[in-house]
Amino acid sequence: MxxxxxxxxxxxxxxxxxxxxxxxxxxxxxxxxxxxxxxxxxxxxxxxxxxxxxxxxxxxxxxxxxxxxxxxxxxxxxxxxxxxxxxxxxxxxxxxxxxxxxxxxxxxxxxxxxxxxxxxxxxxxxxxxxxxxxxxxxxxxxxxxxxxxxxxxxxxxxxxxxxxxxxxxxxxxxxxxRRTLTLLPDATVLTARAQAKVTGGERGRNGVVARLVTLGAAPPHPDEDLTQWLATALRAIGARRQRHxxxxxxxxxxxxxxxxxxxxxxxxxxxxxxxxxxxxx
The missing domain is CATH 3.40.630.30 (Gcn5-related N-acetyltransferase (GNAT))
Known part of the structure; x- marks a missing residue:
């Protein structure tokens, strides 16, 4: 560009x-x-x-x-x-x-x-x-x-x-x-669709989880609630929300x-x- x-x-x-x-x-x-x-x-x-x-x-x-x-x-x-x-x-x-x-x-x-x-x-x-x-x-x-x-x-x-x-x-x-973005430390965006895959237990969630773990989040426990895990993981890696x-x-x-x-x-x-x-x- x-x-x-x-x-x-x-x-x-x-x-x-x-x-x-x-x-x-x-x-x-x-x-x-x-x-x-x-x-x-x-x-x-x-x-x-x-x-x-x-x-x-x-x-x-x-x-x-x-x-x-x-x-x-x-x-x-x-x-x-x-x-x-x-x-x-x-x-x-x-x-x-x-x-x-x-x-x-x-x-x-x-x-x-x-x-x-x-x-x-x-x-x-x-x-x-x-x-x-x-x-x-x-x-x-x-x-x-x-x-x-x-x-x-x-x-x-x-x-x-x-x-x-x-x-x-x-x-x-x-x-x-206009929208609100979730920005990760590597400057990429974690889309609302990607987050929904985790919280809804949908196909493709493992890739999203692996992406956050690579950035420093602790892996979820097998019986852990993924909605709670996602919120904790985003805080742990320093993700921030930005109005676009x-x-x-x-x-x-x-x-x-x-x-x-x-x-x-x-x-x-x-x-x-x-x-x-x-x-x-």
């Missing part, structure tokens, strides 16, 4: 910055190819701070051809959100998860020069249009994320307003719903021709792009 004059890159879970003072992006050095889910997930979990992987429909890789063998240096994932409304609100006439998808991951290594994301995304969008995708929605998180490592706190993500989406001519659709103002929502119409793009209806009011001063709002 980007802010004016800077663009964020990743390597091994740590962010770095590229600036206009660095090397110029050379498109002749790169190619874009479809990826299988395993390779895309391994790349994103290794390099992106969230260390998580969403449900995806299509995945594309940016390959650096400058090396002896092509090297994977970026991934874009077009995913399936937890609720169809994420897609049907902006694209009421499109079939969700088929004709409309979420741009759920955009991760580039620090070897990719500034403006590489715009070039990469433009080619991904053309490929997606060939698969019948006619609309994408994406979100920019305006709240900084901080990670606690060995007693010290470091910022790993500043607030984003979606500069890359603005550069790609997305429409701005305002903010998503809502992400910036963007949408773009895709198509192989201008006619295909213009036939897609955006069902939400569009507005002016947010400015950098809103990044920490």
């Amino acid at each position: 980007s802010t004016p004059g800077f663009t964020q890159r990743w390597r091994n879970g740590t962010h770095r910055w590229r600036t206009t003072a660095g090397p110029t992006f050379n498109p002749d050095r790169y190619s874009v190819s479809a990826l299988d889910s395993i390779l895309a997930e391994e790349f994103c979990v290794r390099h992106h701070y969230s260390a998580a992987w969403p449900a995806t429909k299509y995945r594309f890789g940016l390959f650096d051809l400058h090396a002896y063998e092509p090297q994977l240096v970026g991934v874009v994932a077009l995913g399936i959100p937890m609720s169809n409304q994420v897609l049907t609100n902006p694209f009421p006439t499109l079939v969700p998860n088929e004709e409309s998808l979420e741009l759920s991951r955009l991760v580039l290594l620090d070897s990719v020069a500034m403006n590489g994301e715009s070039w990469f995304c433009a080619r991904v969008f053309a490929r997606a249009a060939e698969h019948g995708v006619r609309g994408l929605v994406s979100f920019a998180d305006p709240v900084p994320r901080w990670r606690i490592i060995e007693g010290r706190t470091e910022m790993i993500k500043p607030g984003h307003i979606g500069i890359v989406y603005q550069a790609l001519n997305f429409d701005y659709l305002g903010r998503s719903t 103002p809502g992400n910036h929502r963007y949408a773009i119409r895709l198509g192989r021709t201008r006619g295909e793009r213009t036939r897609t209806t955006i069902g939400m009011a569009t507005g002016p792009y947010p400015k950098p001063r809103l990044a920490a709002a």
Whole structure:
């Protein structure tokens, strides 16, 4: 993701910055190819701070051809959100998860020069249009994320307003719903759905429990009430609740021709792009 004059890159879970003072992006050095889910997930979990992987429909890789063998240096994932409304609100006439998808991951290594994301995304969008995708929605998180490592706190993500989406001519659709997040010490979010898996004894709860134990929580006893255990575990690892103002929502119409793009209806009011001063709002 980007802010004016800077663009964020990743390597091994740590962010770095590229600036206009660095090397110029050379498109002749790169190619874009479809990826299988395993390779895309391994790349994103290794390099992106969230260390998580969403449900995806299509995945594309940016390959650096400058090396002896092509090297994977970026991934874009077009995913399936937890609720169809994420897609049907902006694209009421499109079939969700088929004709409309979420741009759920955009991760580039620090070897990719500034403006590489715009070039990469433009080619991904053309490929997606060939698969019948006619609309994408994406979100920019305006709240900084901080990670606690060995007693010290470091910022790993500043607030984003979606500069890359603005550069790609997305429409701005305002903010998503305000909500309260449960933030873990590694800067990831423990979603309400993940918490419900634990308290409700649902399938997948073991993975959530293991995640909290890795962060320092004591494992639950076999006969322990998991609702009480979850509350205790979150306190023990220093999780905190934070009010979130809502992400910036963007949408773009895709198509192989201008006619295909213009036939897609955006069902939400569009507005002016947010400015950098809103990044920490």
